[in-house]
Amino acid sequence: MPEHTYKHIEVTGSSTKSSDDAIRVAIAEASKNLTDVHWYQVTDQRGFIENGEIKHWQVTVKIGFRINR
Template identity: 50%
Template sequence: MSEHVYKSLELTGSSKVSSDDAIKTAIEKASKTIRDIRWFHVSEVRGHVDGGKVAYWQVTLKIGFTLED
């Protein structure tokens, strides 16, 4: 097994549906330009309230991906 070196980036995804959807949106968008994403870590969840209801979610997360040899 080879040893891996990872790089991490911070992203913020948003969604009108849920916090989970905001995470999926951020990862799917990032995976279009970043190869070998291996993990994520949620660092903050917040949202916007409009008329007493959650209007949208924002989730800040770090993603980790392996560096190429």
């Protein structure tokens, strides 16, 4: 297996649907500007509660992408 070098950034996605959707939003938006995106790691999760129900999710993810030589 060839050696690779990765860089990572941290972004926060938000959604009114679910925490999974917030992750997908973050990855989709980051992928518009990055190439060779390979992994993510959830680093923080929070939400907005109204009348005892979750109304909004925010998930911060670390996204790793390969640096091409």
